[in-house]
Amino acid sequence: MVSRSHRAILLTLLGGSLVLVGCQESPQGPSHIRPDEEQIHGYDLSRLPRTLFARPQGSAAPEWRRVTPETRTTVPRAARQSPKPSPLVNGSFELNGGVGNNVFTGWTVVDLAGSSGSWFVQTGDASPLNGFQVEPPTDAAFAAMTDQFGPGSHILYQDVLIPSKGSAFLSFDLFLNNLAGQFATPNTLSPDEFPNQQFRVDILNPNAPVADVGAGVLLLVYRTEPGALASSGYRTITVSLQQFRGQVVRIRFAEVDNQSFFQVGVDRVTVGKRSKALKVPKEKIRDRATAALIPFAPESGPFANVLTLGDDETIGPLPIGFEFTFFGNQYTEFNLSSNGFIGFEPDMPNGCCGGGVIPSDDGLNNLIALAWTDLYPPGGGEIAYETRGTGPHRRLVVSYTGVPLFGEAATVTTQVILYERKNVIEIHTAHQDLAAFHIYTQGIENADGTVAAFIDGRVAADYSLTNDAVRFTTKSSGPPSQPEAARPILWPENRHYYLIVEQTTTWQQARAAADTMKFKGVHGHLATVTSEAENAFCYHPARQHRGRLAGG
Ligand SMILES: [Ca+2]
Ligand SMILES: [Ca+2]
Numbered sequence: 431m432v433s434r435s436h437r438a439i440l441l442t443l444l445g446g447s448l449v450l451v452g453c454q455e456s457p458q459g460p461s462h463i464r465p466d467e468e469q470i471h472g473y474d475l476s477r478l479p480r481t482l483f484a485r486p487q488g489s490a491a492p493e494w495r496r497v498t499p500e501t502r503t504t505v506p507r508a509a510r511q512s513p514k515p516s517p518l519v520n521g522s523f524e525l526n527g528g529v530g531n532n533v534f535t536g537w538t539v540v541d542l543a544g545s546s547g548s549w550f551v552q553t554g555d556a557s558p559l560n561g562f563q564v565e566p567p568t569d570a571a572f573a574a575m576t577d578q579f580g581p582g583s584h585i586l587y588q589d590v591l592i593p594s595k596g597s598a599f600l601s602f603d604l605f606l607n608n609l610a611g612q613f614a615t616p617n618t619l620s621p622d623e624f625p626n627q628q629f630r631v632d633i634l635n636p637n638a639p640v641a642d643v644g645a646g647v648l649l650l651v652y653r654t655e656p657g658a659l660a661s662s663g664y665r666t667i668t669v670s671l672q673q674f675r676g677q678v679v680r681i682r683f684a685e686v687d688n689q690s691f692f693q694v695g696v697d698r699v700t701v702g703k704r705s706k707a708l709k710v711p712k713e714k715i716r717d718r719a720t721a722a723l724i725p726f727a728p729e730s731g732p733f734a735n736v737l738t739l740g741d742d743e744t745i746g747p748l749p750i751g752f753e754f755t756f757f758g759n760q761y762t763e764f765n766l767s768s769n770g771f772i773g774f775e776p777d778m779p780n781g782c783c784g785g786g787v788i789p790s791d792d793g794l795n796n797l798i799a800l801a802w803t804d805l806y807p808p809g810g811g812e813i814a815y816e817t818r819g820t821g822p823h824r825r826l827v828v829s830y831t832g833v834p835l836f837g838e839a840a841t842v843t844t845q846v847i848l849y850e851r852k853n854v855i856e857i858h859t860a861h862q863d864l865a866a867f868h869i870y871t872q873g874i875e876n877a878d879g880t881v882a883a884f885i886d887g888r889v890a891a892d893y894s895l896t897n898d899a900v901r902f903t904t905k906s907s908g909p910p911s912q913p914e915a916a917r918p919i920l921w922p923e924n925r926h927y928y929l930i931v932e933q934t935t936t937w938q939q940a941r942a943a944a945d946t947m948k949f950k951g952v953h954g955h956l957a958t959v960t961s962e963a964e965n966a967f968c969y970h971p972a973r974q975h976r977g978r979l980a981g982g
């Protein structure tokens with residue numbers, strides 16, 4: 431097992447005082463989930479990344495329901511007196527029913543019946559329900575933001591008279607935080623269509639059904655397409671509505687999720703003059719990777735170091751035997767999961783119970799997946815590794831031979847070879863059986879969970895392989911990645927902020943460290959975690975990762 435000797439430090443903002451909390455992980459570790467237990471009532475943070483989502487139990491047929499009374503578009507007095515009245519009301523969402531509420535003056539919110547979550551009034555840097563770290567509103571104090579505990583579909587709209595003269599641009603600032611890691615955009619707003627994980631903006635005929643994506647759509651302004659970056663900070667989107675001059679149209683923002691949490695933030699909606707675009711730092715993709723099929727030529731066994739692993743277990747660190755560069759970072763050790771992958775993060779999760787999506791910044795990054803699925807080593811086969819050759823031409827071979835999948839007859843025989851100096855990775859698969867009820871992932875992913883390489887069709891999919899081989903290369907244009915500065919994260923349960931500082935420390939050291947810490951103008955204190963829920967929050971891999979607080 432990976433060493434668990436560390437203690438974490440948590441900072442919590444409590445009644446105006448900052449509290450530093452020492453917190454020990456519960457010995458049980460994450461609960462073990464089986465595919466036959468996949469009855470999803472909501473998004474469970476402990477199980478990110480999600481790849482298999484079932485429809486919420488007992489969910490009824492889609493039925494659209496307004497959660498706020500239909501609000502007629504009226505031009506407020508101040509606007510009427512202005513020489514160029516804005517046809518849009520409350521585009522900055524400052525007029526609202528209060529934080530945590532989903533009432534916005536001038537706007538109508540519609541949630542699919544049975545949906546979890548809504549469009550909420552959002553302020554500060556925490557998402558309205560879950561407290562995920564998000565960007566603050568771009569204009570004044572409030573934005574409209576989706577948040578949820580489980581699958582759903584959420585619409586925010588306003589009927590607007592497009593001015594007959596002058597400029598007719600629609601502009602809005604948009605924030606996306608899609609924890610599913612990728613988008614799925616079927617042409618429906620129903621969360622009963624799987625997968626459906628999208629945000630779209632439409633100009634709709636006000637007489638069309640509110641969830642229409644057919645003839646009622648007069649203009650598709652924006653849609654999150656598969657392959658787009660899953661998360662992006664606020665940026666300004668502008669489109670011309672000149673063709674609708676003099677008409678009343680419906681501006682509709684629609685978010686659907688049934689894969690994982692999805693925060694969409696909207697602020698500074700204007701109709702008229704083109705609004706000044708936010709300055710957005712250029713996305714710097716420093717990491718690159720390739721994947722290509724090559725001839726099958728595995729190394730022959732036996733391999734010197736045989737590992738005895740239980741189900742859903744991670745072992746390491748194990749020696750690579752040389753210095754290996756992966757996406758620009760040097761490693762001499764690796765961790766191995768009994769579920770068919772190796773990786774370079776300390777405290778690497780075991781990836782139970784199916785091949786995850788890559789790239790996905792989901793708390794399990796920086797990995798090489800040979801046959802990531804729910805393997806079951808106690809059922810047979812062998813997992814072993816060996817460093818072969820002499821420097822500078824050594825290679826590490828990690829082999830899974832005849833390892834069965836959990837609860838089914840399928841087995842996998844595959845190996846990965848890491849080459850010294852060339853820093854090339856090869857996966858040679860003698861056979862991988864089609865699974866009865868599991869999915870596989872094969873590929874590599876960088877430390878940020880933003881870049882991956884794989885052969886199409888081999889990510890979170892069921893497929894078989896025979897005598898197959900793939901070569902992967904990685905490179906990075908920047909310096910080795912550094913963990914970002916730690917920032918406290920809100921626990922919505924008690925509205926306190928926590929900072930997880932993963933390091934080996936004593937209680938005294940933790941207290942001393944707390945005394946030096948400050949957040950929002952107040953000092954830290956040492957306190958004790960008092961509930962199981964709080965303990966779970968402390969040690970949530972996804973949450974730690976989202977905050978970039980641990981594991982570097
Ligand atoms: Ca605002
Ligand atoms: Ca990942």
Ligand SMILES: [Ca+2]
Nearest residue numbers: 742804805806
């Ligand atoms: Ca397993």
